Every structure is written in structure tokens, then in C-alpha cells.
Amino acid sequence: MSSDVILRTERLGKRFRRRWAVRALNLEVPRGEVFGFLGPNGAGKSTTIRMLLSLVKPSEGRIELFGKELYSHRKDVLSRVGGLVESADFYQYLTARKNLDMIASLGGGLTRRAIDEVLNLVGLFPRAEDKVKTYSHGMKQRLGIAQALLGNPELIILDEPTTGLDPQGIKEVRELIRRLSKERAITVFLSSHLLSEIEQTATSMAIINMGELVVQGKVGALLNTGENVVKIDARPLEEARLLISKQQYVKGIKQINNTLEVNMPLDHAGELNTMLVRAGLEVYSLIPRRSLEDYFLSITDGSTDIR
Ligand SMILES: Nc1ncnc2c1ncn2[C@@H]1O[C@H](COP(=O)(O)OP(=O)(O)OP(=O)(O)O)[C@@H](O)[C@H]1O
Ligand SMILES: [Mg+2]
The missing domain is CATH 3.30.70 (Alpha-Beta Plaits)
Incomplete structure (x- = not known):
């Protein structure tokens, strides 16, 4: 099913007052890929991601997820997507498990086993009963990814998940992303301003600059030939x-x-x-x-x- 497109945008645009942050963006994310969304600071990555997660309304264009138009199928579509925008905010004095319980309860609640499973996936199960304030930055970031994984999404959208991490933390998050893709067949959309990061993690990619798409395709085809x-x-x-x-x-x-x-x-x-x-x-x-x-x-x- 490699030709199956899980996420598509058509002439997607967002204008803040007179300035276009994103313009005429056509993206196609094939199911099963780790899709790297690469662009320098201010390129429009976060604005695009906010539109994809329905946190910001586009000024023009359309978004299709799982073949359905986002705004007319919002609830159904978003229940199949997990997201991490900026670094996640948790209750510092509560344990990781309690934080996830609270987030899950907003969506109707999850069993202890389901929560154990995401904690396991991100490697935080042994620390689940510790308060978040005792966590390192990398552990908090992984907890953010755990939060995005609640409810078994088919697609997760992560905005610069390795920002602010040290090399070890970066490595952990990269490995986690690769594992989610390989073992869980989750499609991952992640943004970054580092080409090396996309090269090491992603299978498909798009480059955005000044709000506009520059190029998109398979990482191997774009970087290693031509x-x-x-x-x-x-x-x-x-x-x-x-x-x-x-x-x-x-x-x-x-x-x-x-x-x-x-x-x-x-x-x-x-x-x-x-x-x-x-x-x-x-x-x-x-x-x-x-x-x-x-x-x-x-x-x-x-x-x-x-x-
Ligand atoms: N709420 C807002 N109001 C006005 N302008 C905004 C708003 N949000 C973003 N912008 C502008 O849109 C442009 C794109 O910003 P965006 O945050 O999407 O970039 P980015 O690619 O995520 O950058 P970074 O790598 O720094 O996170 C910038 O010029 C920014 O100033
Ligand atoms: Mg950003």
C-alpha cells in the first residue's frame, strides 16, 4: 500500500495580516513513511503543522487526512492523529502515568494496559511512577511523544521533536521514531531545521522556505542522486x-x-x-x-x- 496517501494538502495557505506564513503548499505524505518537513527558522513549519492539527484555520486551500477533508470530518479524522506541538506541557508534580491518564481521560479514557503500552514504547515504563519534575529534557520529550501516541494513532505529527536535546537525547528520539515507523507502521510527519536530521530519520521529505514548497520526494532520490x-x-x-x-x-x-x-x-x-x-x-x-x-x-x- 505504498501508493496510499495518508495526508495531502492542496494550495494550503495561511496569512497573518498581510503576510503569508505559508502559501500554495501542496504536500503528499505516503502512508508508512517517516516524512521530514525541513525548513529554516520562520519557513512556516509550525504554522503548517498547526493547520494540519486543526489548531489554526487556513486562509486558503484544503487538507485531506485519510482521504477525507479535515474540516468536515474533523472529529473522526483527528481521533486517528497524534500531535506534539512545541515541547509538551505536563504537570510537574504528577507522575508520568498520572499525566497520561489525565490527557487520555479527555478523550474518554484508556485502560491501564493501554497507558503501560505507550510508556513502554517510549522507554519510560520503568520511570512511570516518578514525578515529571524529576525527568530530564529528553525524557519529557519522549513523554510528549507518548502523549501523541495515546489512542493508537495511524499518523503522528511532531514539530521539531529533538529541539533542545543533547546528542544522546536526539539519538533516543530518532531511534524511537524509526521504531514507531518500523514496528508499529505509524506514519510520522516531523519537522526539522536540520538536513542531517531528516537524512538520518526520514524516508520522504519536503523542503519549505519562506512559506513555499521548494521540493519533495524520497530522501534517497533527492539526496543521493542527481x-x-x-x-x-x-x-x-x-x-x-x-x-x-x-x-x-x-x-x-x-x-x-x-x-x-x-x-x-x-x-x-x-x-x-x-x-x-x-x-x-x-x-x-x-x-x-x-x-x-x-x-x-x-x-x-x-x-x-x-x-
Ligand atoms: N500568530 C502569528 N501571528 C503573526 N505571524 C505569525 C504567527 N505565527 C507565525 N507567524 C509568522 O509566520 C512565519 C512562519 O512562522 P513559523 O512559526 O510557522 O515558522 P517555523 O518554520 O516553524 O520556524 P522555526 O524553525 O523558527 O520554528 C514567520 O514569519 C512568523 O513570524
Ligand atoms: Mg516552528
């Missing part, structure tokens, strides 16, 4: 250029100032380096760059929140 470039600073430059042009895997060379930009598969970068060094050239730098990575770095470098 226009890849190795930037080389080697001396003498002319000699390097000549040698490089003779390699059969090289598709093209451009010179920009004192750097050669070689269009080639990145897995030949090491071989190219060895060849240049063996030929007696001095290689000052050799940087493999995927075009999407370059693009993303360029929009994040210059990004500000003022528009």
Missing part, C-alpha cells in the same frame, strides 16, 4: 582540470575563481583525490557536496525571521 558536485582546490589548477576531465565518471567541470566544481558521483571523490595526489598535485581541499545540501545551506545561512 546533480552532485565535488569542489576542488588543487594546484596547479590547469593541470588538475586536465587530469580530472580525463576521468570517465566526470560529467562536467566548471571553474569558479580558484576552485573547480566537478559534476560527478560522490562515491568517486576518494579515488579522484588519490589520483591527483599521485600525479604530484597539491590538493588543498576537496569537498563533496550534494546540490540539495548546498541549496539548503544557502537558504539557512541567509535566513532571518524578518520578512
